[in-house]
Amino acid sequence: MTSTKRFLTPEWPAPTNVKAYVSTRLGGVSEGEFDSLNLGGHVGDKPDHVAQNRYLFAQAIAMPDSLVWLNQVHGTGVKKLPSSCSDVTSDAAFTATQQQVCAVLTADCLPVLFCNLAGTQVAAAHAGWRGLCEGVIEQTLMAFEGQEVMAWLGPAIGPEAFEVGPEVREAFMEKDPEAEQAFTQKDNGKWLGDLYLLAKQRLAMVGVTNVYGGEFCTYLEKDRFYSYRRDGKTGRMASVIWFEE
Template sequence: MTLEVITDPLLDGTTHGFFTRKGGASSGVFAGLNCGYGSSDQHDVVGINRARVAASLNVTTDRLMGVHQTHSSDVIVVESPADGGAEADALVTRTPGLALSILTADCQPVLLADPKSGVIGAAHAGWKGALFGVLEATVAAMETLGATRTQIKAVIGPSISQPNYEVGPEFRDRFLDANADHDRFFVAGQSGRFQFDLPAFGLVQLRASGINQMAWTRHCTYADPDRFYSYRRSVHQKEADYGRLISAICLKNGR
């Protein structure tokens, strides 16, 4: 089956994609393109899936760069295949032929590019990382490589949407303790609970970081099981594990 890749014109000039679960070799609860070695899926099958993604991006598998994600605001600069695998939640580079990748299953995958300077970035921005400032940290790291904030373009890929993201009052309190204005990202739900708008929060964090051109693809991971993995949906359905979606970006020139 052919891979399904969501792209955005804001990132024209790069090879990029928010990959859905379609076109992979995994089976069972992982059926499709599970790219997470951290899952209990067969290691060699995940390797096959990742090789298909690398081929789609026109890079070799060793140049499909990733990090050990920890829901932090840590960012690494990658210059060669040897730089991958560190504990962080974002990567940036200006090296052609390196594909920066992020794994998600409800959290926000954010791809960024400054086409004029040739600097790109990829960030894993769940609620914790976004609140801790991973998007600002990614933009700052891109600046150190020569990017200009006003020239950076950013796209948030498939993420859990507000109607499907129910949280408790203690969750909301963490955001209000950081900034009372964060109340605008919550609407009242049932039984004293709230619905949190993660993509809207991400877009505002990007704007606060000086980004002028940004978008969300408007795909909800929870609501579309045929196309996307979802951690929260797997919990609600009492599944033993869940797959991980991959999103990646690389500079077009070079390999």
């Protein structure tokens, strides 16, 4: 993974025409708990600051002017772009159209970026534990219709910080008994969950073995990432992907 002050670039063997970036909390104009590059328009930040931050990020990565911000609901819906439908309630976006940007916002939940080996289809998914458990990764991959796909796991809360109750562990194990490997019991009766391992397990179940990333922790890396679990009221990072000619 390479980084600048404002964004991260995945290290994965994607075709050179595939462009993917993740913003950090650095390099923007927001203040207070949103300091400084908050890209989320739904978290209580000043709208003009969010607009300025989105402009700064787009300029920094030379992003096409085609991004569609999803209304994320911790579900498994996949929006195929471009779309004439005004309802963008979904937790993943897929496209087979060049210069069409797919994006998700996160602040502890797992962003997953996808591309096919030909560089002609890309997708972005928001995989919080609920969506991950219910199959947002599998639903996103169905949009690729049998194409060979690689995936990159972006900044999420790490396995040393993601404390959950037994009901979360049980929910995953009901879907896949192998999920037991992703949970470590604590003395307080809670469990530490590994979102990265859970995502890799789900990807492997549907035949995706080219998986990269997964070495971050939004909770522990306060200077670089927003974390809802850590701070409550906070900003959001964007994970974006598109492909060119």
